[in-house]
C-alpha cells in the first residue's frame with residue numbers, strides 16, 4: 237500500500253517515514269518541522285507504534301497546513317485540536333512542548 241502525504245486533500249505518495257510531501261512540509265514553520273523529527277522514533281512507521289506525542293505533533297502539523305491552505309476553517313481546526321487533546325494519553329510535558337512549539341494558540345487566534 238502506498239503511503240500518502242498526510243496533508244488534507246493531498247494524494248502525493250511519500251516514503252513511509254515522511255509525514256508530508258515536500259510542498260506541504262515546507263508550509264510548516266521550522267519549529268513545527270523540528271518537533272515532528274524530535275518525536276519521531278526510528279522505524280516507527282514499520283512497527284506502527286508512533287508515540288502519543290508524535291501523533292499529537294502530527295495532528296497539529298496537519299492542522300497548521302490545512303489552515304494555511306484554507307482547507308479547514310478556524311472553527312473546524314480548533315475542534316480538531318480539541319478532539320486530539322481529548323484522546324491524547326502522553327505526558328503533559330510533551331503536550332505543552334508541542335502546543336507551544338507549534339504555536340497552536342497563536343495560530344488559531346490569528347485565524348479567527
Ligand SMILES: [Zn+2]
Nearest residue numbers: 241246257260
Ligand atoms: Zn502533500
